Amino acid sequence: MILTIDRALKLIEKEIAALDFGKEPKELYDPIYYIMAIGGKRMRPLLALLSHNLFSDKTENITKPAAAIEVFHNYTLVHDDIMDNAPLRRGNATVHEKWSANVAILAGDVMQIKSTELMMTVDDKILRRTLELFNSTATEICEGQQYDMDFEKREKVTLEEYIEMIRMKTAVLLGFSLELGGLVAGTSEKNITLLREFGVSMGIGFQLMDDLLDVYGDMSKFGKTVGGDIIANKKTYLLITALQKAKGAEAKKLKELLGSKTIGPLDKVKEVTEIYNKLEIKTFTELKINEYFDLAFKKLNKLDAPLHKKAVLKDFANKLAQREN
Amino acid sequence: MILTIDRALKLIEKEIAALDFGKEPKELYDPIYYIMAIGGKRMRPLLALLSHNLFSDKTENITKPAAAIEVFHNYTLVHDDIMDNAPLRRGNATVHEKWSANVAILAGDVMQIKSTELMMTVDDKILRRTLELFNSTATEICEGQQYDMDFEKREKVTLEEYIEMIRMKTAVLLGFSLELGGLVAGTSEKNITLLREFGVSMGIGFQLMDDLLDVYGDMSKFGKTVGGDIIANKKTYLLITALQKAKGAEAKKLKELLGSKTIGPLDKVKEVTEIYNKLEIKTFTELKINEYFDLAFKKLNKLDAPLHKKAVLKDFANKLAQREN
Numbered sequence: 001m002i003l004t005i006d007r008a009l010k011l012i013e014k015e016i017a018a019l020d021f022g023k024e025p026k027e028l029y030d031p032i033y034y035i036m037a038i039g040g041k042r043m044r045p046l047l048a049l050l051s052h053n054l055f056s057d058k059t060e061n062i063t064k065p066a067a068a069i070e071v072f073h074n075y076t077l078v079h080d081d082i083m084d085n086a087p088l089r090r091g092n093a094t095v096h097e098k099w100s101a102n103v104a105i106l107a108g109d110v111m112q113i114k115s116t117e118l119m120m121t122v123d124d125k126i127l128r129r130t131l132e133l134f135n136s137t138a139t140e141i142c143e144g145q146q147y148d149m150d151f152e153k154r155e156k157v158t159l160e161e162y163i164e165m166i167r168m169k170t171a172v173l174l175g176f177s178l179e180l181g182g183l184v185a186g187t188s189e190k191n192i193t194l195l196r197e198f199g200v201s202m203g204i205g206f207q208l209m210d211d212l213l214d215v216y217g218d219m220s221k222f223g224k225t226v227g228g229d230i231i232a233n234k235k236t237y238l239l240i241t242a243l244q245k246a247k248g249a250e251a252k253k254l255k256e257l258l259g260s261k262t263i264g265p266l267d268k269v270k271e272v273t274e275i276y277n278k279l280e281i282k283t284f285t286e287l288k289i290n291e292y293f294d295l296a297f298k299k300l301n302k303l304d305a306p307l308h309k310k311a312v313l314k315d316f317a318n319k320l321a322q323r324e325n
Numbered sequence: 326m327i328l329t330i331d332r333a334l335k336l337i338e339k340e341i342a343a344l345d346f347g348k349e350p351k352e353l354y355d356p357i358y359y360i361m362a363i364g365g366k367r368m369r370p371l372l373a374l375l376s377h378n379l380f381s382d383k384t385e386n387i388t389k390p391a392a393a394i395e396v397f398h399n400y401t402l403v404h405d406d407i408m409d410n411a412p413l414r415r416g417n418a419t420v421h422e423k424w425s426a427n428v429a430i431l432a433g434d435v436m437q438i439k440s441t442e443l444m445m446t447v448d449d450k451i452l453r454r455t456l457e458l459f460n461s462t463a464t465e466i467c468e469g470q471q472y473d474m475d476f477e478k479r480e481k482v483t484l485e486e487y488i489e490m491i492r493m494k495t496a497v498l499l500g501f502s503l504e505l506g507g508l509v510a511g512t513s514e515k516n517i518t519l520l521r522e523f524g525v526s527m528g529i530g531f532q533l534m535d536d537l538l539d540v541y542g543d544m545s546k547f548g549k550t551v552g553g554d555i556i557a558n559k560k561t562y563l564l565i566t567a568l569q570k571a572k573g574a575e576a577k578k579l580k581e582l583l584g585s586k587t588i589g590p591l592d593k594v595k596e597v598t599e600i601y602n603k604l605e606i607k608t609f610t611e612l613k614i615n616e617y618f619d620l621a622f623k624k625l626n627k628l629d630a631p632l633h634k635k636a637v638l639k640d641f642a643n644k645l646a647q648r649e650n
Contacts, residue, residue, distance in 0.1 A: 028471040102408040146353040
């Protein structure tokens with residue numbers, strides 16, 4: 001039976017809506033229900049379900065571990081939002097804004113525990129392996145977040161360092177989501193490796209797309225302020241590439257804009273974007289995004305699974321590659 | 326073979342000193358080595374080792390799970406210290422003071438993952454049960470911390486609520502430490518339950534002793550500012566009891582002291598302590614502490630283990646009951 005993306009999303013939303021984290025104390029649990037309810041694309045659990053469906057029809061075995069990933073992902077968002085001092089998440093107040101930083105720290109801590117509990121619904125025979133992979137993925141995500149914060153303070157970041165940072169911070173969890181689906185379904189080691197590699201490549205492409213949309217996205221669709229990365233001097237793929245490619249007057253101008261304490265945010269976004277346009281940064285970034293999605297599709301092609309089922313994952317990846325939000 | 330407290334402590338310190346959390350990024354891992362190195366009593370891993378030794382001589386099976394508890398405990402301290410805005414921990418700068426709140430949040434997050442990884446060194450046949458107990462204990466600790474913060478904002482807290490809060494925040498982890506020792510050693514269900522109950526009762530007594538030492542401790546031995554709880558209007562066992570017992574002029578005076586915005590901290594400590602003295606709060610608290618330690622010893626007596634080995638745990642509990650720091 002083919003699990004469609006829509007059907008998989010319904011199963012995920014149902015599982016998430018039924019999650020029982022606890023009730024008292026309210027200040028601990030209310031923020032958890034809140035952050036889990038304000039949505040998001042549910043991309044990670046969806047990938048786990050679609051991956052699982054390549055080899056098995058028993059969706060009941062994967063919905064809870066898949067929900068575990070979503071709880072874990074939301075926990076990292078709750079803590080990252082404190083660290084980034086972010087007021088909004090998915091158009092809603094962040095947990096630390098709505099409650100307090102203390103509430104957000106502790107709610108996140110409980111979510112990490114709950115995600116492990118949900119992950120432990122896997123069968124005994126894959127329990128140790130699943131948790132080992134989950135823990136090593138979680139560690140890489142924390143390391144990625146630390147590198148992200150380190151890079152803000154550093155003068156120079158290379159493209160390689162940047163790609164490695166987003167691999168850790170974002171891509172490995174997509175890789176693990178797919179890997180988990182294969183693991184729960186009991187597929188071969190070769191397939192499990194290919195699934196992870198598919199997810200990691202797609203994840204890097206996905207994050208580069210995020211960087212691109214931050215500058216070139218349609219604000220009404222993207223749901224974030226366009227140019228936020230530029231305003232914050234965030235060393236994204238676009239800025240690092242621009243700093244490498246800019247010569248002479250443009251290099252000088254770009255550095256002035258980055259160092260200016262007086263320029264207004266809208267002017268800064270406009271002028272930096274103009275430099276990006278002159279340097280064709282959009283094209284360079286799109287090429288890099290395509291490169292990672294191509295690599296992802298190669299891994300998917302090699303996967304030993306029914307073509308008509310792989311088509312669903314391919315469709316999903318294509319939508320990510322062409323997303324506008 | 327009897328494992329003495331000294332020998333157990335040496336094994337624990339050796340295990341902790343050898344822990345490899347990771348190296349890069351430095352800002353993520355340096356704080357973890359720092360907090361783990363500044364010591365503490367290592368009470369929880371010690372309890373796990375002594376409990377394990379009641380039934381088994383194979384210390385190599387318990388040192389890593391015991392270290393897991395210490396890593397977990399230190400993670401909760403790192404996060405709690407942010408929430409409590411505490412500048413010092415064991416006489417040293419707290420992680421958020423020495424680095425930043427962001428560093429402390431993320432270092433704590435990684436420590437939680439590492440504690441699970443270390444806990445997973447238990448044998449396959451007890452893996453699920455161990456992690457289930459660890460997770461439910463961890464959840465209770467977070468709930469206890471939230472109640473603790475809630476109580477600061479509340480007008481009235483009953484003694485029962487207070488005891489339940491410290492049971493969750495402090496005592497269950499002592500209970501789990503002992504339970505873990507029994508579990509790893511493969512003892513009976515009855516013994517495992519008794520070990521947990523022993524630890525929980527002892528843990529409540531231990532925390533009440535902490536409250537008492539905060540007012541009546543010798544500062545040079547206690548290592549914290551005496552009277553810190555009084556200055557912060559912390560609803561400890563002492564204050565809640567005093568609020569219940571004070572009548573007439575004393576009740577009025579106590580409430581004035583708690584509400585005063587002008588009184589200096591030293592005067593406040595002095596005057597509140599005088600009221601405690603008049604109301605014999607020290608005696609009431611000591612009686613309650615003895616009650617919990619007596620209950621703990623009853624559980625220990627019921628435990629089916631060699632008397633000469635139980636004597637080590639009894640000795641340890643006696644030292645806690647009579648501690649001055």
